[in-house]
Amino acid sequence: MTRAxxxxxxxxxxxxxxxxxxxxxxxxxxxxxxxxGLLLEAANTNISAAxxxxxxPSWQISRGAKTSTNNPDPAGGDGAGLFTFDGTPxxxxxxxxxxxxxxxxxxxxxxxxxxxxxxxSLIQITGFQAMFxxxxxxxxxxxxGGIIGTATVPAVIQAYPDGWYRLAIAHMATGTGxxxxxxxxxxxxxxxxxxxxxxxxxxxxxxxxxxxxxxxGGLESYIPTTTTAxxxxxDELRLVGPAGTxxxxxxxxxxxxxxxxxxxxxxxxxxxxxxxxxxxxAEFLP
Numbered sequence: 001m002t003r004a005x006x007x008x009x010x011x012x013x014x015x016x017x018x019x020x021x022x023x024x025x026x027x028x029x030x031x032x033x034x035x036x037g038l039l040l041e042a043a044n045t046n047i048s049a050a051x052x053x054x055x056x057p058s059w060q061i062s063r064g065a066k067t068s069t070n071n072p073d074p075a076g077g078d079g080a081g082l083f084t085f086d087g088t089p090x091x092x093x094x095x096x097x098x099x100x101x102x103x104x105x106x107x108x109x110x111x112x113x114x115x116x117x118x119x120x121s122l123i124q125i126t127g128f129q130a131m132f133x134x135x136x137x138x139x140x141x142x143x144x145g146g147i148i149g150t151a152t153v154p155a156v157i158q159a160y161p162d163g164w165y166r167l168a169i170a171h172m173a174t175g176t177g178x179x180x181x182x183x184x185x186x187x188x189x190x191x192x193x194x195x196x197x198x199x200x201x202x203x204x205x206x207x208x209x210x211x212x213x214x215x216x217g218g219l220e221s222y223i224p225t226t227t228t229a230x231x232x233x234x235d236e237l238r239l240v241g242p243a244g245t246x247x248x249x250x251x252x253x254x255x256x257x258x259x260x261x262x263x264x265x266x267x268x269x270x271x272x273x274x275x276x277x278x279x280x281x282a283e284f285l286p
Contacts, residue, residue, distance in 0.1 A: 001040075004233035008075075008221045009039050014161045016075040016222060025221075025235075027278060030074075030166075031145075031159040037251040037278035039221065040271035043234040044214045046223035047102040048183065051211040053226055054081025059208070060182065061085070063092035073209040074114050074164045075224075080209035082118065085188055087203030093185040095128070096211035102229060103131055103173045103183075103213075110219055111184045112168035112212045114160070117142040118205030124187045125155075125169050126196055131183055136171035137196045139189055142206075149192025156219050166210075170217040183213055220277075237269040237279070245285040251278035257285070 002022050009025035011017050014033050019025045027039040050056030055069035064085040073080040083094050096113070103109070115123060126137035138155035141147035146157035146165050154170040177183060188202045210222055223232045239246065243262035246269070249255050256275050260267040269282065 001235060001237045003235045005231065007041070007232045007235075008224065016160075018075075018224070027221075030161065037280045038237070039277055040235040040237060040269075040274055040279055041220055041232065041277050042270075042272040043231060044216065044220055044223065045102075045229055045231040046212045046214055046225050047229045048211045048213050048225055049097050049228060050226055051096065052077075052209065052224040053079050054209055055079075056227075058097040059094070059211075060097075061092075061094050063088050063090055067205065071207055072162070074160050074162075074166075075210075080114075080116070080207050082205060082207050084205045085120070085202050087201050089199065089201050091187065091197050091199050092202065093187040093197065094206065094208055095182040095185050097182055103176045105173050105175055107215060108170055108172050108217045109213050110168055110170050110216060112166055112210075112219060112222075113184070113186060113208055114164055114166050114210040114222075115142055115186070116162075116164045116207040118207060120188045120202065120204035120206045122149075122189045122192060122194075123167070123206065124185075124189045124194060124197070125167055126185050126187070127169075127171050127173075128177075128182050128185060130181065131173055131175045131177045132171050133174040134196070136169065138167075138169045139192045139194055140165070140167050141192060147192065150194070154217065158219070166219070166222075168219045184211060235271040237271070237282070239267040239269060239282055239284075240265065241267050241284045243267060246282055247285055248274070248282045249280045250276040251280055252276070
């Protein structure tokens with residue numbers, strides 16, 4: 001197979017790992033540890049700056065402070081930040097920034113982040129009004145396997161080892177933003193039914209890492225960024241066999257029939273042509 005960049009997947013222990021260029025990603029469910037298959041994805045870009053390094057200034061907190069920035073993270077490193085809210089009355093949030101004016105108004109994006117409860121287990125994700133308008137948000141609980149409360153946009157929560165969760169919402173951009181603009185707000189809440197960015201007096205702690213904003217309405221593999229936006233190149237699977245009709249089987253047992261081209265006896269299967277990302281097998285249909 002080919003892929004012109006590193007990419008991530010989950011190993012058999014559910015740990016997020018980086019996989020080298022042109023190397024297959026055999027993925028596992030980070031919650032159940034069940035094998036999901038060969039992970040194949042189209043190209044995408046994470047426009048969040050320094051998402052894997054909470055010590056970077058692009059991670060900020062209102063009405064609080066970064067207490068520490070060298071905590072264990074879901075990738076086995078120590079880049080997670082511990083954020084402490086100070087209890088003063090008002091709205092409060094952790095935010096992470098886009099690297100440049102890369103949002104396109106009218107385009108749907110998936111915004112996600114890895115979070116772990118400290119003394120605070122309820123959290124809300126929303127986009128800043130300048131980029132995403134004022135309506136879309138979702139409330140989450142970072143215990144009990146992960147719970148979604150009130151949500152005005154599509155929302156996902158995925159449990160990870162060691163108490164971590166990956167939270168995501170899909171929402172449409174209404175503006176473009178600018179270099180160094182806060183993009184996503186992570187607000188502590190008192191109820192799973194809380195409204196958007198409520199005023200509180202919470203004096204609590206949360207851990208956060210791995211912020212991401214990518215094009216499309218689906219949650220994909222995390223794309224690490226350290227100083228600027230980063231792109232995960234597209235996967236292309238190369239199958240020994242002729243051009244023609246092939247049938248692929250996905251991790252859930254469903255199938256898809258594809259017409260593939262071939263070069264020198266090798267059929268080319270681009271990830272963008274697949275209905276689902278986790279592949280179990282492929283066979284030529286004479």
